[in-house]
């Protein structure tokens with residue numbers, strides 16, 4: 047299996063789909079000549095030419111709208127939003143147009159667009175360039191949402207997203223672009239949307255993670271003393287793998303979600319409510335949410351590191367839950383933390 | 386720092402020599418910022434404005450401290466020109482408590498309301514309608530303040546540009562739209578993303594005055610912004626100024642600007658705004674060659690000192706993380 051960085055795996059997935067399907071086109075700001083601000087489309091212009099690989103002006107509404115129109119009439123556009131925040135100026139096209147075309151056409155007009163975006167904190171880009179914003183993108187029927195956690199699933203999820211007949215947003219945590227791993231390419235490497243991936247198996251608790259928090263969770267489990275956990279990389283948030291999650295929690299009896307993003311409105315609440323509703327009588331402890339605080343992403347490294355749930359904190363919270371049977375306070379709620 | 390900011394603002398409003406000094410300060414500070422990032426002393430990203438100093442200083446000279454200014458992530462020059470001190474700018478870039486918003490923002494996020502600087506916005510085009518709104522406040526309250534938005538050539542292709550200017554035009558808002566055309570949006574030359582030569586022509590479609598201004602000549606920038614401000618204060622509505630300039634550096638910290646055609650940078654360096662204005666002041670007898678060297682050395686000393694103070698200052702602490710949310 048080839049070793050690739052996550053940005054290379056993304057490029058490889060798009061290239062493989064472009065080779066198989068002439069309807070796949072790529073556009074975004076500086077994606078063609080420059081190969082993408084994060085080098086996620088390096089070489090595509092050279093191989094597929096300027097008809098299919100295009101640079102756009104800084105016009106997110108314009109080019110996402112064009113993606114919708116092109117998709118509605120037969121193409122499969124892969125459009126890049128450089129930082130997920132920029133989707134704010136174009137959200138209508140994704141949520142209110144693309145996601146509803148199938149419904150509003152009696153099933154006649156599907157809209158197979160892929161909106162790829164870098165996301166998340168960790169690189170010191172400040173609060174307007176560091177959010178995950180996954181919570182903006184769930185709860186929209188007709189729209190799918192996947193989050194990559196490394197080169198392997200970036201390849202597989204991207205190929206599925208391009209093949210999907212509806213609109214899909216793929217969030218790519220920025221700190222992971224440089225992560226290098228072996229990647230299963232080709233048909234075998236394709237990962238269905240809506241499928242979770244269990245990364246390690248354990249007995250005492252089910253940890254649900256996504257994107258960057260997968261690695262922090264794995265590290266937490268590796269250092270855990272006296273307990274073990276299922277660590278499930280959800281990979282897709284809409285739809286999410288209800289079956290895999292319920293199966294795991296039914297066995298471990300405990301659930302923790304690890305989210306990079308504010309406590310308020312996070313995906314963990316959404317997933318947890320389903321688990322509790324279905325497995326209430328079987329739970330051995332209340333569900334635990336490990337999240338960022340309800341504040342903006344700070345610039346300074348020490349604070350940004352605090353903002354993102356880290357391995358030590360995850361381990362501490364889970365240990366406390368296992369010891370006391372109660373949900374411990376968030377770090378920012380404990381006395382003196384915010385002084 | 387607000388009284389110091391105001392003093393610094395008044396200085397360039399009243400003295401041509403101070404305008405020269407401020408442009409030099411901006412150049413020196415931006416060079417220092419690039420060096421700090423290159424040395425790994427600051428993380429994240431930064432966007433510097435070497436070559437565009439006359440735009441920042443010209444706007445700050447022509448507007449009053451009570452006017453509102455909306456700037457972008459490429460905002461160090463504008464901030465210094467408006468009056469922020471090198472310490473409050475460098476401190477913010479380095480994430481220190483002495484920074485203009487206490488170090489939580491970093492390079493892209495400066496603010497100082499004592500001289501009219503709104504929080505600088507890192508989303509392209511965001512400041513254009515915001516400036517229209519600030520002008521609405523002046524209109525509703527009946528003050529003679531104006532608002533300005535400084536944005537790039539690339540921003541002229543985003544919806545906020547068209548929506549913001551149109552709104553200002555129909556409401557005759559006292560606002561100046563200042564398009565700082567440095568010929569590139571990230572790695573793309575403007576001709577690849579924009580089908581017209583002069584962005585000022587877009588004013589025609591909003592039925593407001595549009596003007597192309599030479600951004601390397603400080604006096605011409607001051608003049609153009611003053612005229613636009615006069616119109617705005619007189620209730621005659623918005624103006625679109627396209628100020629042509631050039632950014633000597635790449636788009637951001639990591640960009641080496643390899644995409645530029647050969648010779649283009651040199652052509653612009655031949656029309657350096659600091660040299661042009663300096664030579665003029667010498668010709669006017671307001672400066673000597675020796676003083677020009679002194680000013681450069683003084684600016685270097687002041688910036689180095691501010692960087693050293695910032696370096697030794699405390700970083701933004703946990704409390705700032707939860708303040709003002």
Ligand SMILES: Cc1ncc(C[n+]2csc(CCOP(=O)(O)OP(=O)(O)O)c2C)c(N)n1
Pocket residue numbers: 075104106128132135459507508509510536537538539540541567569570571636
């Ligand atoms: C809505 C939005 N899209 C994209 C970006 C990424 N981006 C940041 S700066 C920039 C280029 C802007 O060019 P221009 O307006 O000419 O300003 P300059 O950087 O040259 O000062 C881009 C594309 C952004 N910040 N916001």
Ligand SMILES: [Mg+2]
Pocket residue numbers: 537538539565566567568569570571
């Ligand atoms: Mg530009």
